[in-house]
Amino acid sequence: MVTTTQPAARRAVRRAVVVGTGAIAHSHVRALRALGDRVEVVAAVDVDADRAAAFAAEWSVPRTATTLTEVLADGPVDLVHVCTPPSSHVALSEEALAVGATVVVEKPVALSLAETDRLLDAERASSGSVAVVSQHRFGSGVQRLRALVQDGSLGRPLVTTCLTQWYRADAYFQVPWRGTFALEGGGTTMGHGIHQMDVLLAVLGPWEEVSAMAARGSRPTQTEEVSVATVRFADGSLASVVNSAVSVRETTVMRFDLEFATVELTHLYGYGDDDFRVTAAPGHEAAVEAAWAREPQGVPSSHRAQFLDVLDALDGGGVPPVPLAAARDTLELVAAVYESAFTGKAVRRGQIDADDPFWTAMDGTGAVWR
Structure with a gap:
């Protein structure tokens, strides 16, 4: 033959x-x-x-x-x-x-x-x-964590901490379009924290409700310098989200506390596998170690990693990641943070519709400091 x-x-x-x-x-x-x-x-x-x-x-x-x-x-x-x-x-x-x-x-x-x-x-x-x-969705660490959360290998999510604590000096806001709702859409929540909030949703799935506060005072900006939010997810777990442009020692930290393990990611503007720390709950050490040893491995978060998937999707006749509908979910969470911060009320997913002023602008009825 x-x-x-x-x-x-x-x-x-x-x-x-x-x-x-x-x-x-x-x-x-x-x-x-x-x-x-x-x-x-x-x-x-x-x-x-x-x-x-x-x-x-x-x-x-x-x-x-x-x-x-x-x-x-x-x-x-x-x-x-x-x-x-x-x-x-x-x-x-x-x-x-x-x-x-x-x-x-x-x-x-x-x-x-x-x-x-x-x-x-x-x-x-x-x-x-x-x-x-x-791009932070596409590092192998987040890809692996997402898969392990979805298949239950690490147990149910319980509480998550999402910190984007960055520093931007006054000069940063001298670029004409920065620091305004009209041209930038918002401050550190919209421009900086959105990256980590996107990872939060990629790993934990749909959010249900958010309560938030925001503040401004030390930078030449019309937008917030700091926001703090509590988010409840569809699975009942909670997350604390902090976004800052005034943190002199900059860091980006995401900590996922699950039933069988704590997974911590600490970096600044991009991560690799070595930036993760996994701690197993007593009695679950072997199972957690085996789960975390799975593929994928060795891919840092980067534009390259996402663009590779974009090209693969086009070659395969599929929809390139991250599709607009998924990005809208993240933007809806950002909008809900602003609405809650500026109205003092909790905001539920799906609440911001065409009749809501925060549907047409992130500052909606107006920032609290106006």
């Missing part, structure tokens, strides 16, 4: 455009270049032509433009990476969806739930889709 080996299917080389050439755009291109010949960055777009040119020269990008419209008119584009300030995310994403491109957009995806729902409508009408950058 003669056997033959079929050649592997050739993967398409994806054509990518980067819109916005500030600091985060460099992270995007660096991550894309690390994926080899699976993707080609064909253009860089920025309203500042000189900045676009400098970016293109640094990364050997062949085309620059001051509008996405110019580049889309050149021919087919597979991926549009939106790296602009938050207030422009939705309009740029809609433009890319209109030609059937896949959008990879930085957090926050929109300034409000209303804008997010508008973008969901555009996505439904398009052959393309929206993937929201949520």
